Amino acid sequence: MIMAFLVGTMLMVNSDVSAGDNTPFLTGITSAGDFSKRQDDHLSRAKEALDKLVNVKGKRTVENTLTLYDDILTQLDAVANQASLLESVHPDEATRTAAEHFSQKVSAFGSELSLNRAVYDALASMDISAADAKTKFYVEKTLRDFRLSGVDKDEATREKIKALREELVLIGQDFARNIRDDVRTVTVTDAKELEGLPQDYIDRHKRDSAGVITLTINYPDAVPVFTYAKSESLRKRMYMEFNNRAYPKNIAVLDSMIAKRNELAKLLGFDNWAAAVTADKMIGSEKNASEFIEKIAAASKAKSEMDYKQLLARKQKDIPSAAEVNPWEAGYYSELVRKSDYDFDAQKVRPYFPYDEVKAGVLEVTSRLFGVEFKKNTTVPVWDKSVECYEMFEGGKLAGRFYLDMHPRENKYNHAAQFGIRNGIAGKQIPESALICNFPGGIAGDPGLMEHGDVETFFHEFGHLLHSLFAGRQPWIGISGITTEWDFVETPSQLLEEWTWDAKTLQTFAKHYQTGEPIPAGLVQQMRRAKEFGKGLQVRQQMMYAKMSLSCYDRDPKLVNTDELNRNLRERYTPYKYVEGTHFQTSFGHLDGYSAIYYTYMWSLVIAKDLFTKFDQKNMLDPGIATKYRKTILSAGGSKPAAVLVKDFLGRDVQFEGWKNWLEN
Numbered sequence: 209m210i211m212a213f214l215v216g217t218m219l220m221v222n223s224d225v226s227a228g229d230n231t232p233f234l235t236g237i238t239s240a241g242d243f244s245k246r247q248d249d250h251l252s253r254a255k256e257a258l259d260k261l262v263n264v265k266g267k268r269t270v271e272n273t274l275t276l277y278d279d280i281l282t283q284l285d286a287v288a289n290q291a292s293l294l295e296s297v298h299p300d301e302a303t304r305t306a307a308e309h310f311s312q313k314v315s316a317f318g319s320e321l322s323l324n325r326a327v328y329d330a331l332a333s334m335d336i337s338a339a340d341a342k343t344k345f346y347v348e349k350t351l352r353d354f355r356l357s358g359v360d361k362d363e364a365t366r367e368k369i370k371a372l373r374e375e376l377v378l379i380g381q382d383f384a385r386n387i388r389d390d391v392r393t394v395t396v397t398d399a400k401e402l403e404g405l406p407q408d409y410i411d412r413h414k415r416d417s418a419g420v421i422t423l424t425i426n427y428p429d430a431v432p433v434f435t436y437a438k439s440e441s442l443r444k445r446m447y448m449e450f451n452n453r454a455y456p457k458n459i460a461v462l463d464s465m466i467a468k469r470n471e472l473a474k475l476l477g478f479d480n481w482a483a484a485v486t487a488d489k490m491i492g493s494e495k496n497a498s499e500f501i502e503k504i505a506a507a508s509k510a511k512s513e514m515d516y517k518q519l520l521a522r523k524q525k526d527i528p529s530a531a532e533v534n535p536w537e538a539g540y541y542s543e544l545v546r547k548s549d550y551d552f553d554a555q556k557v558r559p560y561f562p563y564d565e566v567k568a569g570v571l572e573v574t575s576r577l578f579g580v581e582f583k584k585n586t587t588v589p590v591w592d593k594s595v596e597c598y599e600m601f602e603g604g605k606l607a608g609r610f611y612l613d614m615h616p617r618e619n620k621y622n623h624a625a626q627f628g629i630r631n632g633i634a635g636k637q638i639p640e641s642a643l644i645c646n647f648p649g650g651i652a653g654d655p656g657l658m659e660h661g662d663v664e665t666f667f668h669e670f671g672h673l674l675h676s677l678f679a680g681r682q683p684w685i686g687i688s689g690i691t692t693e694w695d696f697v698e699t700p701s702q703l704l705e706e707w708t709w710d711a712k713t714l715q716t717f718a719k720h721y722q723t724g725e726p727i728p729a730g731l732v733q734q735m736r737r738a739k740e741f742g743k744g745l746q747v748r749q750q751m752m753y754a755k756m757s758l759s760c761y762d763r764d765p766k767l768v769n770t771d772e773l774n775r776n777l778r779e780r781y782t783p784y785k786y787v788e789g790t791h792f793q794t795s796f797g798h799l800d801g802y803s804a805i806y807y808t809y810m811w812s813l814v815i816a817k818d819l820f821t822k823f824d825q826k827n828m829l830d831p832g833i834a835t836k837y838r839k840t841i842l843s844a845g846g847s848k849p850a851a852v853l854v855k856d857f858l859g860r861d862v863q864f865e866g867w868k869n870w871l872e873n
């Protein structure tokens with residue numbers, strides 16, 4: 209351990225980013241047993257550092273205390289991230305189970321650490337008057353987090369807090385597993401029901417020996433049905449299955465998650481979980497979160513009503529007596545409005561977005577913007593043969609590594625997300641990160657044509673990934689990588705989406721899969737115009753989710769009935785009626801991961817729209833402003849409060865106008 213301690217301090221001043229531990233995380237791991245051994249090893253190293261920290265004699269210093277504390281976090285970070293990733297994606301069940309086990313173990317360790325009075329006292333008694341600004345900020349933030357975790361409560365209370373946290377890990381795992389495992393299907397016997405769907409979609413879904421065509425509720429199967437299928441019956445059947453994933457199992461799981469979190473919040477001295485979880489966020493309190501949701505909902509009300517009128521009018525062209533639009537019709541009629549009122553057909557852009565070209569484009573665009581190089585490395589071990597590994601180089605030196613696991617597979621996480629694998633530390637270890645998505649492609653003979661929305665999602669997740677890689681070079685792991693306030697984390701991701709709406713950017717990679725012709729600027733222009741339609745509805749829908757997330761956690765759990773919330777909030781924020789027999793909340797994974805703070809997306813979007821006003825929208829590939837953005841915001845990671853990072857970039861505080869102009873555009 210003394211080696212790690214020495215290595216840690218020595219390398220802190222070493223700016224060579226490729227020094228230190230750059231070994232790919234799966235090196236030497238080919239079985240659940242290997243994985244478990246590696247994680248046990250990390251945990252014993254954490255334990256050793258902890259013992260050492262508690263037993264330091266004499267005056268507490270950054271060198272003899274904070275270094276050890278950061279070392280504990282480094283070990284825990286590896287276990288927590290790698291377990292969370294592999295339990296979500298590993299094809300081998302034994303490894304997934306082992307990973308779940310280590311998620312529990314590391315969370316118990318972390319929870320115990322956050323309640324360890326001796327560690328808190330040790331950190332609090334360090335003399336940091338001569339330390340640099342980053343170290344000071346790190347220590348202050350850490351001490352505050354300790355207090356928010358309940359370190360100052362009596363022994364009995366701390367025991368209860370610990371037990372509750374451990375229970376919550378198990379509950380969260382049940383919740384995620386139920387979502388992951390419930391891949392429902394919709395069957396089609398009359399091929400006429402596929403009318404309206406793209407030809408490559410129809411080609412991909414052949415009849416089985418019994419003459420049945422099976423569609424799953426996974427995105428590549430479901431989204432085109434909602435958007436293009438002429439058959440209302442097919443769309444409705446898909447809607448019912450899609451909105452019942454993990455039902456009924458997760459109703460009880462969710463209830464117990466909500467109750468336990470409330471109990472935990474009370475022990476920590478808060479009125480409810482929403483108050484506890486917002487205390488260390490940019491927004492500051494659950495009252496502010498609630499006000500923010502109402503402010504956004506009010507700002508988008510008129511626009512949303514106009515959107516709905518347009519949708520209904522379009523439906524009435526087909527069905528003159530129609531008095532309302534059903535939720536399973538919203539995507540379909542939106543598409544038709546875009547065709548008739550905006551002269552835009554989404555199917556016309558799909559041929560320009562074959563998965564392989566889009567992937568190459570994401571890499572090329574971001575390497576140009578941020579001055580880094582990405583190289584595929586086929587020798588790095590991966591968890592499934594379909595996974596690709598890339599390495600990021602800067603000035604010829606290895607600076608980060610990432611994995612792309614991009615297509616659906618059995619027992620795999622079924623949304624889109626960036627997963628951290630190993631946070632970076634300057635001179636000590638390079639960051640590793642992964643994108644887990646469920647895009648078309650990856651099937652021999654299938655061009656893997658993506659919707660423009662998929663392309664946006666790819667850029668979004670890649671924005672998170674770049675944040676994790678660029679920020680992975682801070683001197684301490686506790687302020688490295690994505691350790692900023694949580695309600696800021698969706699800013700870099702949503703900002704990067706902007707490049708998917710720029711014709712010049714798209715033309716560098718969006719080439720027709722049959723003719724190789726770049727996407728015509730006029731088509732992008734039409735797509736941009738068509739995008740204006742539906743924004744009001746989308747914002748209100750987001751506020752429905754945000755209010756749902758907040759309402760599960762801002763009151764006495766006895767008063768929370770998630771079905772009722774779903775029904776009431778849907779009807780309050782969106783023009784659509786609740787559909788009997790649907791339970792979208794059972795697969796609303798954010799209710800665990802983000803708990804009360806789903807508002808984060810819109811909060812971050814307000815910031816992203818403001819940041820975007822500083823970019824040259826005629827020359828989006830200009831690295832000048834991108835470099836400033838990277839330096840002031842992305843690379844800074846969690847070394848300053850997010851509001852300060854934003855001010856460093858903007859030269860002023862955030863304003864609401866950028867977002868408002870976007871909405872009312």
Ligand SMILES: [Zn+2]
Pocket residue numbers: 668669672698701
């Ligand atoms: Zn995101």
